[in-house]
Amino acid sequence: MAALEHALNDLAEMFGDRISRSEAMRDHHAHGEGWQPACLPGAVIFAESTQEVSAVLRTCNQHGVPVVAFGGGTSLEGHVTPSEQGISLDLSRMTRIVELNAEDLDCRVEAGVTRHALNAYLRDTGLFFSVDPGGESTLGGMCATRASGTAAVRYGTMRENALGLTVVLADGRIVRTGGRVRKSATGYDLTRLFVGSEGTLGIITEVQLRLHGLPExxxxxxxxxxxxxxxxxxxxxxxxxxxxxxxxxxxxxxxxxxxxxxxxxxxxxxxxxxxxxxxxxxxxxxxxxxxxxxxxxxxxxxxxxxxxxxxxxxxxxxxxxxxxxxxxxxxxxxxxxxxxxxxxxxxxxxxxxxxxxxxxxxxxxxxxxxxxxxxxxxxxxxxxxxxxxxxxxxxxxxxxxxxxxxLGGACSGEHGVGLGKKEFMEREHGRDALDVMRMLKASFDPNNILNPGKMLPDPVN
Amino acid sequence: MAALEHALNDLAEMFGDRISRSEAMRDHHAHGEGWQPACLPGAVIFAESTQEVSAVLRTCNQHGVPVVAFGGGTSLEGHVTPSEQGISLDLSRMTRIVELNAEDLDCRVEAGVTRHALNAYLRDTGLFFSVDPGGESTLGGMCATRASGTAAVRYGTMRENALGLTVVLADGRIVRTGGRVRKSATGYDLTRLFVGSEGTLGIITEVQLRLHGLPExxxxxxxxxxxxxxxxxxxxxxxxxxxxxxxxxxxxxxxxxxxxxxxxxxxxxxxxxxxxxxxxxxxxxxxxxxxxxxxxxxxxxxxxxxxxxxxxxxxxxxxxxxxxxxxxxxxxxxxxxxxxxxxxxxxxxxxxxxxxxxxxxxxxxxxxxxxxxxxxxxxxxxxxxxxxxxxxxxxxxxxxxxxxxxLGGACSGEHGVGLGKKEFMEREHGRDALDVMRMLKASFDPNNILNPGKMLPDPVN
Missing domain, CATH: 3.40.462.10 (FAD-linked oxidases, C-terminal domain)
Structure with missing residues (x-):
């Protein structure tokens, strides 16, 4: 029996009919909105909590089954394209606003909340969330790709607006990074390490976000x-x-x-x-x-x-x-x-x-x-x-x-690397920096189950 | 012969009298400005270029000799306290302003430039550098400790104001991170990973900084x-x-x-x-x-x-x-x-x-x-x-x-962890996040030569 079948067997009881292998559902999860070739995943699983994401990753890590997170499916560079024998882990049902701290201009949301839904929720508070890429993107996906948009010139990108995260690691461990403070000088900046990591180091399930007051x-x-x-x-x-x-x-x-x-x-x-x-x-x-x-x-x-x-x-x-x-x-x-x-x-x-x-x-x-x-x-x-x-x-x-x-620029300001920009990574970052990124990937995900094949080109000898 | 003697032998030709073992010089490098006990280093080496820092780390890594970088010596939490059989690597002679891009509001400086020196240099440009911790701190040290100061409420801390770095890794490899663009969505955020890493993952030798226009x-x-x-x-x-x-x-x-x-x-x-x-x-x-x-x-x-x-x-x-x-x-x-x-x-x-x-x-x-x-x-x-x-x-x-x-805060807003705040790290970040930080440390510095014993408490079983 293939690794995928073993993993799905182990997860069957927990997820029941939230595991789907139908052609239509797999096709919906086979691609983002970019030009890159689609690929049907082996199965789609709908997770509804961080604990469930943890169970999926722990199991897939044991069996060596690739997992890619799926939110709004709006990626333009093939980030969400799954592996043939892998799982597309759909987080779009994780739509809880966990907390709103209006007096501190921050909130915590699950990864599947869209930016539109968050701003609708904030409507009567005098606050808004500023990062506005096109499309119905989810805040988990926006974190994972370091999204920005039209207001970044004033309010920053997801780099500046994600204060902390809940992340599930490849082996299922659940880590909380950052927090609610505006600044901190304690420890490695794990939040910024996961923001923009495109699902290759861990899967983001919750985000603490900075909000802004609506201008007078x-x-x-x-x-x-x-x-x-x-x-x-x-x-x-x-x-x-x-x-x-x-x-x-x-x-x-x-x-x-x-x-x-x-x-x-x-x-x-x-x-x-x-x-x-x-x-x-x-x-x-x-x-x-x-x-x-x-x-x-x-x-x-x-x-x-x-x-x-x-x-x-x-x-x-x-x-x-x-x-x-x-x-x-x-x-x-x-x-x-x-x-x-x-x-x-x-x-x-x-x-x-x-x-x-x-x-x-x-x-x-x-x-x-x-x-x-x-x-x-x-x-x-x-x-x-x-x-x-x-x-x-x-x-x-x-x-x-x-x-x-x-001209000293970067190959992407906001769409990310995914599959589409991999070929430019060595030219932009240099071989040594790329080797450091590969070392990070190997440390976090030794079995290479987290969105394999994305962002980092294979080393050329 | 002890490891330190071997390393100093190997470096003698390159550094000549820029290796000092005098009591007075070692004493000057034995502590920062905090309350933590001082410790005389085995030797002090004055580096004048990234290449020289690379040579020191390559050699020390081979021999297992601890190295801590020393800039202005203004640390309040014991970051710069050396190991007894280790080297205090003084970067205060690396004072070159590498480039100024006034039209893009950025500049690149060597790690030993102080914030006062930089602002003096900028005096006639209409620009200023905003991060202002107390004391004659160097920009390399300010990056390493994620410094901030009185203007962070408006202009951000070193997290927001360091656009890119040159970092020497434990094995002597030289890596350039980030760049001059205001935002980027390509690759892991290595810049933010080294900012605040307190010399435990690599030694910062150059910093690309964001500048601001003097207010009208x-x-x-x-x-x-x-x-x-x-x-x-x-x-x-x-x-x-x-x-x-x-x-x-x-x-x-x-x-x-x-x-x-x-x-x-x-x-x-x-x-x-x-x-x-x-x-x-x-x-x-x-x-x-x-x-x-x-x-x-x-x-x-x-x-x-x-x-x-x-x-x-x-x-x-x-x-x-x-x-x-x-x-x-x-x-x-x-x-x-x-x-x-x-x-x-x-x-x-x-x-x-x-x-x-x-x-x-x-x-x-x-x-x-x-x-x-x-x-x-x-x-x-x-x-x-x-x-x-x-x-x-x-x-x-x-x-x-x-x-x-x-109250949901952090044990340091700007002074950092060093030796002084280690005891609070597990309570603040939780065991799993701390384990991720330890994994990062082990990946970047397998021989534990980079500022050993700082920031991360030993795991308790």
Missing amino acids: AIATAVCQFDRLEDAVNTAVTTMQIGLPIGRMELLDEVQMDACIQYSKLTGYEVLPTMFFEFHGAPAAVREQVETMEAIVADNNGKGFMWSNNPEERNELWKARHNVFWACLAYRPHHRGIATDAVVPVSALTELIAGCKHDIEESGLIAPIVGHVGDGNFHTVILVPPEDDGLERALELDRKIVGRALS | AIATAVCQFDRLEDAVNTAVTTMQIGLPIGRMELLDEVQMDACIQYSKLTGYEVLPTMFFEFHGAPAAVREQVETMEAIVADNNGKGFMWSNNPEERNELWKARHNVFWACLAYRPHHRGIATDAVVPVSALTELIAGCKHDIEESGLIAPIVGHVGDGNFHTVILVPPEDDGLERALELDRKIVGRALS
């Missing part, structure tokens, strides 16, 4: 530019003078064209465009808007419009959040591959200019949208339905990543 | 309170409404008495006192001052005075930075032990009230000063010159830490 005042502004460089330079200047901007997003003219069509935005030209959001006390927000207007004018921006009307704000940010769908609608029958590169902010102008050149050369359509305050931007490469479409798209992606690495 | 406007305010609880509640409210305060320090009436005498502060009563600093654009700063005045009034504060005069500001913050010396002068012939506890902000009122009770009961004098926005505070326990003075002081320290841990 919020204003939005939009501005358009004839030249993309001017838009990028606007972002660079904003960061350099330390303006505490809430959000700052760049859409190039192609992306803007797609958004105008898809989201029925009126009053905008098909030009590079910046969306800004300002958070703070009323006078501070007014002052920030004025400063931004001056920066924009210095950089040849036009039509600077600002508003503190929540409806106008929602229209704009809804359009921003729907860019992926706008891109897909822009060229019917095309798939979309979302690229992800990050560089020091001063290198952004050069990177985006080079990237535009690469896109043109490729003959593909690839709208650009970016969290430019972080030096992070995406293209959605529209993959033509021809046979060589995917190959051409991936070649373009490789060029963009290569440019980012040459 | 700065204002200071002071306010006094009849009751300590009202002062603490002022801090708690400030954090809860999310006021972006630059600095917020609490001094109790005893500390204020000491400061008035030592720093010749005039116009203040011997009462619990809060110092505030506001950073930002001019209108934002004015607005923050007004909001703070209202919070203070709600909490029965009196004599709220604010100023944007740099000289008045400097007088006040100089007094704050000199609290330790003020305490020592307050009771001649007493030594001072600085305690360090941190809790969720909402628990601060209860913790400080309990702490005042413990101080009274102990019959000792222990002024309180705190970075209360972080939930972090110190007492300087004045150790009477009697035989049982130290014992009584440490008993009081234990009580304070015990209270912090009971």
